[in-house]
Amino acid sequence: MAKASSSDDLDGFDHKIIDLLVENGRMSITELSEKIGLSKTPCHQRLKRLMDEGYIRGFRAILDSRKMGLDHIAYTEVKLSDTREAALKAFNEAVSKIREVEECHMIASSYDYLLKVRTADIRRYRHVLGERISSLPHVASTSTFVVMESVKDTDFLP
8 A cells, every 4th residue: 555645754855946936937957956955866856756756746826817817706605505415516626617716715604605706897707606506506605705805915026
């Protein structure tokens, strides 16, 4: 039986690799190896292992939401009329298809889900809420919190 990986399996070099790539995912192996103090081959082997074992799931472009015209953020609480497993599965599958929903979390609250929804403006959000989110399977009610300013956002680069 294979042992499940945990952060306890990582050493100092692994943590340095992860920390540096979180800051700059486009860093070359040469630069990465110099910064952590290993030659390129062992550095590359460690990076490959971190990826193979799922510690690093991938790399992506972080877009400037304002330049993309998507600087309106709302958090939407969703209460379902049915929370049996089949209803949860139907909701999960359907919500994952709404592009404007950046995040969806099942929560322990008077509501069942918390969605992070990014749109161009409040009018577009109102359309997404009314036509897409409210019509998802088993949605009984919603409540919205509109972001006035993002003080800390992990996807925002200063």
